[in-house]
Amino acid sequence: MRQIMAESVITLKQVDVNFVEKKRSVHAVDHVDLTVNRGDIYGIVGYSGAGKSTLVRTINLLQRPTSGAVTVLGQDMLALTPKQLRLERRRIGMIFQHFNLMNSRTIADNIAFPLRGRKSKAEIAKKVADLLDLVGLADRAGAYPAELSGGQKQRVGIARALASDPEILISDEATSALDPKTTSAILDLLQSLNEKLGLTIVLITHEMEAVKQICNRVAVMDEGRIIERGDLLQIFAQPQQQLTKDFIDTTIQLDAALKSVVAQPAVQNLKPTDRLVRLTYVGDSTDQPLVATLYKEYNVVANILFGDIQILQGTPFGNLIIVLSGAPADLDRTFAYLKANDVTVQPIDPKEVANS
Ligand SMILES: Nc1ncnc2c1ncn2[C@@H]1O[C@H](COP(=O)(O)OP(=O)(O)OP(=O)(O)O)[C@@H](O)[C@H]1O
Numbered sequence: 001m002r003q004i005m006a007e008s009v010i011t012l013k014q015v016d017v018n019f020v021e022k023k024r025s026v027h028a029v030d031h032v033d034l035t036v037n038r039g040d041i042y043g044i045v046g047y048s049g050a051g052k053s054t055l056v057r058t059i060n061l062l063q064r065p066t067s068g069a070v071t072v073l074g075q076d077m078l079a080l081t082p083k084q085l086r087l088e089r090r091r092i093g094m095i096f097q098h099f100n101l102m103n104s105r106t107i108a109d110n111i112a113f114p115l116r117g118r119k120s121k122a123e124i125a126k127k128v129a130d131l132l133d134l135v136g137l138a139d140r141a142g143a144y145p146a147e148l149s150g151g152q153k154q155r156v157g158i159a160r161a162l163a164s165d166p167e168i169l170i171s172d173e174a175t176s177a178l179d180p181k182t183t184s185a186i187l188d189l190l191q192s193l194n195e196k197l198g199l200t201i202v203l204i205t206h207e208m209e210a211v212k213q214i215c216n217r218v219a220v221m222d223e224g225r226i227i228e229r230g231d232l233l234q235i236f237a238q239p240q241q242q243l244t245k246d247f248i249d250t251t252i253q254l255d256a257a258l259k260s261v262v263a264q265p266a267v268q269n270l271k272p273t274d275r276l277v278r279l280t281y282v283g284d285s286t287d288q289p290l291v292a293t294l295y296k297e298y299n300v301v302a303n304i305l306f307g308d309i310q311i312l313q314g315t316p317f318g319n320l321i322i323v324l325s326g327a328p329a330d331l332d333r334t335f336a337y338l339k340a341n342d343v344t345v346q347p348i349d350p351k352e353v354a355n356s
Contacts, residue, residue: 009072010071011072012033014067015069016029017029017055017063028224029058030051031068032225032226038200040201041200041216044204044221045220047222048206052172056202059077059170073088073167090164091166092169092170093161094169094172097172097173099153099154099156101145103145108128108141115127131160131163137156162199173204173206184213187213187214203215208248212251212310217229217232220235220241222243227243237342259353261306262348262353263354266323273331275324276350277321277347278319278321279343281317283315297337299326300331302323304322305321305323307320
């Protein structure tokens, strides 16, 4: 059988960035290893100051690492001459939070800018028209940036980044200045470019929601280090680090759900043997068969107080807050059954939630 091997397009090995200033030094990136494969949409998530921007800027050497190795599309980036580096950077597009457009030039001129002197006027005009079409702005070629909405400006940023047909696109908080609906539309556009053009995307963000929408792989960054990484589904199903869990919980607004759940009578009047738990699962088990099985097979009644099912890469990701009532031995068998079926069970202490 023919095996399709993943082709690595970005490899960072022990990349370290230390900013030394007069009075202090900042270890912005701390010996990071990272491999991004062709066709990935690789999310890097972390709070402000975690080192995400600095890390991704080492990919195209906008930031030179203090030490470590950077290989992009088979090139040892640190071995390139300045001229070679300029050429290599054309294969790595970049988009930014604040769009970085030239306000005195039209949309078409902004997109044409990286192509000047490299192609004939007619070729540039054709390319710009194709790019505007690709990002859904075919009718705005003559407009100026100030006449566009934030989402439209980012579409121009994307078109400009694609002008030199890059194989990799780095997105540095590209949706952070946009409202949720516009964010979602821009993420959809990035996903369609990944599919249509085979574009590899590295997406840095402080919003797990964005990662959830389009990424197939994710790394969580904290204090310059990658503290956890993996396939999106694997990370959502079995997060190991508290920070990763916190980021995932933001996507289901769990804190708000817990607060309202613990105020409900079903929780206020828990019997000593009742168990208030959170169930998390990735995959086919949906709430209804699960609840039916617990009752039929184990005599345990499950009262669902909160349920959230999202679809990640076509696979359900479910979170239930539930009261389980039954005889202690039946409850024990229920927990064993849930564990065997890869459903994570976490006890919830109502007092702790109420006081948090
Ligand atoms: N050129 C610089 N000189 C000195 N310190 C810097 C420089 N660039 C970044 N830093 C510091 O490095 C750390 C990491 O910053 P970085 O911008 O990479 O984080 P981030 O996760 O991208 O956060 P944000 O989303 O806020 O940009 C921060 O403490 C920051 O102050």
